[in-house]
Amino acid sequence: MKKPELLVTPQSVEHVKALLEAGADAFVIGEQKFGLRLAGDFTVAQVEEATALIHAAGKKVYVAVNAIFHNDRLDALDVYLQEMQRIGVDALVFGDPAVVVAVRELGVTIPLHWSPETIATNWFQVNYWGERGSKRSVLARELSLDEVVEIKENTEYEIEAQVHGMTCMFQSKRSLLGNYFLYRDEAMEIENRKENKNMFLHDKERKNKYPIYEDLNGTHIFSPNDMCVIDELTELFEAGIDSFKIDSVLQTFDYAVTVTNLYRQAIDAYYEQGEDAYEEIKDGLLEQIEAIQPELRPLDTGFIFKETVY
Template sequence: MRKPELLVTPTRVEDITSLIEAGADAFLIGEVRYGLRLAGEFKRDDVIKAIEIAHAANCKVYVAMNAIFHNEKVDELEDYLQFLQNAGADAVVYGDPAVLMAAKTVTPQMKLHWSTETLATNWYTCNYWGRKGAARSVLARELSMDEIIEIKENAEVEIEILVHGMSCMFQSKRSLLGNYFQYQGKSMEIIPSEDNGNLFLYDPERNSKYPVFEDENGTHIMSANDICIIDELQELIEAGIDSFKIDGILKSTDYLVEVTKLYRKAIDLCVENTDQYDEMKNNWLEKIEEIQPKNRGIDTGFFFKETVY
């Protein structure tokens, strides 16, 4: 079996070396102005430094340009794409066709990954964007294991899935929290997500807390639990899924490093010795449960249709 890429979203450039040592193969970074729900803010100098560190270790760096763009940012896209090409980015992650059009104009050789969070739900659509120029599709979080495998069987592009971390349940371009505070006669400054991660939408019926944060792209409400399928990797690896993503949003560096180490061991052993993987997978799951934040459980999301948000 071929090993899938282990893709991690770091919170800062200083963490990339430790994540490489933990076993990451690739990184997704970006600037909040152009990317959605990033684990950390990477300005242009940070992007350059991150690429230098990763490439020195034969790892890849993908840069997020998957924001929802309005007219005022369209003129910036070509310049940012040109910068990313000069910096040596391995791919650009996009959802808006405006990015695709800009890339065809100024960076036609740039590798593109299509990611819309919710729309990649069938292989036909994945192939449509592949024929437009995308090399990879990032699948929606609401798919079951069987649906993911069927998509991979028919896909003409690489397939990436989330294997660990929180999912976005809702996004509004509006500053809902900021508007609410303003209505009360108060002001609320939009600050980086890692600093306002203590805001929650509370559901007393389910006793669940849904993290809420705001950034330049609006308001985001995230899932109450983290997806974790470290004990369910074999079927996905056998199906040939190309990339497994660990999302670091609202997570500490130490947590990300430890989770990356565990998935690295799980992937390697599953490829090399499936019987030993079967023996060890429950142990890895228990270790993740031990380091989980107290207010966040883990589940398998929609992989087996057992969770409804």
Template sequence: MTELLVTPKSVSHIATLIEKGADAFVIGEQKFGLRLAGEFDRSSLKEAVELIHSHDKKVYVAVNGIFHNYHLNALEDYISFLHELKVDRIIFGDPAVVMYVKQHKKPIPLNWDAEALVTNYFQCNYWGDKGAKRAVLARELSLDEILNIKQAVNVELEVQVHGMTCMFQSKRMLLGNYYTFQQRQMKIERNVMSNQLLLYDEERNNQYPVFEDYNGTHIMSPNDICLIEELEALLEAGIDTFKIDGILQSEEYINVCTEQYREAIDLFNEDPESYEDEKFMLVDPIEAIQPEHRPFDEGFLFKQTVY
């Protein structure tokens, strides 16, 4: 059965998402993981793992940051800490993580997530041979590419079905320099109420969320992926995990998305025809709370570009 993977903002939020039907959770701290919906230090990470495991759910810790030599001692210590907690998976992009994990007698299984680089079955199987149990597919793949990869891989596959995607990342703090990103002037608009910084493109009438954290500057897509009406082919192909990415979203928004995608998956498993009949109504509660400046699209599922 396809797993529903979500990104909680806090320990208390995890409890709510369990009630809403989530099967697994991506958590961690920004020092080691990229673009996390919530910050979990060691204390809250331990509490979260205990809560998730007490409900027979899975916890995946993001260790997919960009690491320099001066990060390695801290990285090795953090991976040892994760083995003490007995988390279910470690999400990685850097081979250093693989090497440190392999030092342990009972290595934690790995999920390979190299963002836009995960684009063919050979890569997936290569990292499968190195210890990865899952590949997190690039958000830039079409449906045909996803299905073709599924037929040829020896590992699990994860597909993002909802939320924003990262268009650009720099290790530097670039908010002051982003005017030149598209070689033309762009306005910076700050929404004080949501504490969110947006780049406004007047020509396309797009607003790009921007934020900075330990990993640098991140510029996100102007639209949100929403595949709740397009899950049939992915479910029929046996895609192992659907991810809802809640970065820069409220707890309420993530709750509603989790509830609706849970219903969609369950409907399909019970009767695919019921899903086909009801899928167009499943999106309504999400649309009701969707920010006006963030329209939905299907990402790259049916086209070559979305930006």
């Protein structure tokens, strides 16, 4: 049985080096102009530098071009895709069909990974995009474990699922949301934490804080908890999920490195020593994550074991 890829989202070239040492197999990087919710903003030169490091270690680099493209960005997209072809990255992560068209017209041969955020919810979609050149589909974070497994059972294409980190609940092309909640009887407050360069929406009734991430693509609001399934990986292993993603957006440098190493231990224990070995260490791995988890970001298992209510 093939090991799942351990996919991470580095913040910088230096972070790439540390995550390689921690055991990462693949990296999602890119530039805010073309990719959504990136942990770090990589220029073309930095993508080239990171790619050289990653390939020297025998690992893979995927570049995010999953922004929502308007007409005024298409020419720049063409140039960017040609640069990625020159550099020789291993895949392009896309959501907009404009990327598929551009790749074909430009003769770009980089494999595609379909990542449409919340709408990758069934195997018909996975197979549809697979038949149109997408080697992999990145599933919606709102799916249950049963749904993830069912999709994998009904497709021949690669499946990527998130196992750790924040999950996005809302995106707006607008850069400010202060007036958005004024319709509420109790408007949420926006706290601008300049030192940490992020913001939170405060929901006093539920005692939750929702992180806000802003980039050139607008405003993104995340869930109040961090997803963590390091002690619940067995069924994902058995299903043959191809890639486990750790999203380190808004996390610290060291936190991402530590979590990556702990998931590396979990994967290696299962595939090199067997299920019993994983079962013996999984609770201890979870405890180590709980020990470094920010107080404002309690852990949960996302939607893996609960139904999404729309």
